[in-house]
Amino acid sequence: MAGAAVLGRLTWQLCEVAELVEETPQVKTLVLGAPDWPGHRAGQHVDVRLTAEDGYQAQRSYSIASAPEEGRLALTVERLADGEVSPYLADVLVVGDKLELRGPIGGYFVWDGEEGGPVLLVGGGSGVVPLMAMARHHAALGNGTPMRLLYSAKRLDDVIYRKELEELAARGDGFEAFFTLTRDQPEGWQGFGRRVDRALLAKVGWPAADDPHAFVCGPTGFVEAVASALVESGLSPGRIKTERFGPTGG
Amino acid sequence: MQDMRLDGNAAAGDLEQIFAFEVTTAIGTCANCGAVGAVGGTNVYAQAPGIVVRCPACEGVLIRVAHDGDSRYWLEMTGVRSLEVRR
Numbered sequence: 143m144a145g146a147a148v149l150g151r152l153t154w155q156l157c158e159v160a161e162l163v164e165e166t167p168q169v170k171t172l173v174l175g176a177p178d179w180p181g182h183r184a185g186q187h188v189d190v191r192l193t194a195e196d197g198y199q200a201q202r203s204y205s206i207a208s209a210p211e212e213g214r215l216a217l218t219v220e221r222l223a224d225g226e227v228s229p230y231l232a233d234v235l236v237v238g239d240k241l242e243l244r245g246p247i248g249g250y251f252v253w254d255g256e257e258g259g260p261v262l263l264v265g266g267g268s269g270v271v272p273l274m275a276m277a278r279h280h281a282a283l284g285n286g287t288p289m290r291l292l293y294s295a296k297r298l299d300d301v302i303y304r305k306e307l308e309e310l311a312a313r314g315d316g317f318e319a320f321f322t323l324t325r326d327q328p329e330g331w332q333g334f335g336r337r338v339d340r341a342l343l344a345k346v347g348w349p350a351a352d353d354p355h356a357f358v359c360g361p362t363g364f365v366e367a368v369a370s371a372l373v374e375s376g377l378s379p380g381r382i383k384t385e386r387f388g389p390t391g392g
Numbered sequence: 393m394q395d396m397r398l399d400g401n402a403a404a405g406d407l408e409q410i411f412a413f414e415v416t417t418a419i420g421t422c423a424n425c426g427a428v429g430a431v432g433g434t435n436v437y438a439q440a441p442g443i444v445v446r447c448p449a450c451e452g453v454l455i456r457v458a459h460d461g462d463s464r465y466w467l468e469m470t471g472v473r474s475l476e477v478r479r
Contacts, residue, residue: 151412152405189405199461203402247404250416250432362397384433385401 152244154191157215159239165218165302169268170232171207174215174241182206184279185252185272185357185385188217188245192227202227203387205271205359206246209278218302220268251385255279257355260288260348264338264368266360267295272385273359274303277310277317286316292346294338294364296325320346338364340371350376359385396439400432403443406457407431410465413479423473424452431475447471 161173191201208216221232235241253261253276261280263273270293280289295301301321311319322334322342334342348354356377358368365386372382400416407415416432427449434454435446442458454471469475 152409187401187404201405203405244405244409247408247414248401248416248432249414250404250430251401384399386398387402 152247154242154244156240156242159235159237159241160214162235162237166300168232168300169218169220169302171216171218172231172235172241173208174217174243176215176243179215180246182210182215182246183249183252183254184210184275186246186248186275187272188215188243188247190217190227190231191242191244192230193242200226203247205275205385207271207274207278209275209282211279211282218268218271218274251357251359251383253279253355253357255283255285255287258287260352260354261290262343262347262354262356262372263289263291264343264356264358264360265291265293266338266364266368267300268302269358269360269364269385269387270302271359273357274307276357277307277319280317281310281313281315284315288316288348289318290346290348291317291319292322292338292343293319294322294324294360297323298326298328298331338368338371340375343368343371344375347372347375350378353378353381356382357385358382360387362386396437398436398438400430400434400436400445402436402438403434403445403455403457404432406443406459406465407455410457410467413477417478419476420454421473421475422447422450422452422454423471425450426473442466 157174157176160175163171187203187205189203193199204217207218208214219228219231222228265273307319310317324337327335356372358365365384369384404416418431421428435448437444445455452471456468459465
């Protein structure tokens, strides 16, 4: 065992940026080459660490967007104007650069697909990223689990993965996607145009009697409002998993 | 403060670095109020020099983690009465 990594302990590893995909003007997907990647579960995240020349370090968590089956590691990053890390990841990083990360991390906000019962995914802004991993995992599994995504964004231009989500929903394998635009709705918009509240959740989600699993991810205020509304509508709190990101997400 | 609040998922990397197993699914009991729940469902404040994990029921401090950015971590868990780990 001499020289072997300590069993199970997270370690930082260097990954090379293999591809950059512009999802929206503010959001990029980083596809990373990670030769020692042990694989991950849908909903897990990684920690990314940047080190300045003077040794100053900044560390942030980013959700994994790719499905476990894809054999690649994709992170989707939203550029926050006053952020310390995200502007670097979104603007400065080029293909071939190296990035220090550790993961996969987490086991709480995870959907493996064997839990049974319908699934409700509720995402606010870039909170859709770990939910996208779940939607992609759902498509790869192909077991027909009923899964609905309610995705709230400010404007249509801010919607990440829109084309792919519509394609996934068109497969007819149990996945449905609903969009709500809270600030601007383009002419002829067929989706919702309001904040996520109890009434909208009742329209899109599953009745409490179906005992659905719910995954809610987004900014702290969004997550807490949605989780409270779900509890008020009778969902079991133990079935509601939340993941918040705040200003430190930058 | 509400907008600064994260959850146990945000502390998962540092906790796993210390414990060497996935911690967010472990079930903790709050020493202050007795509430029981998964570490992933706690409230986390990461703006301090370290990370402060608080009980979502009573906001009592459960765990504090600090590290020197190199090889040392400090862990204080007097707010956790017990931790149930499933492996």
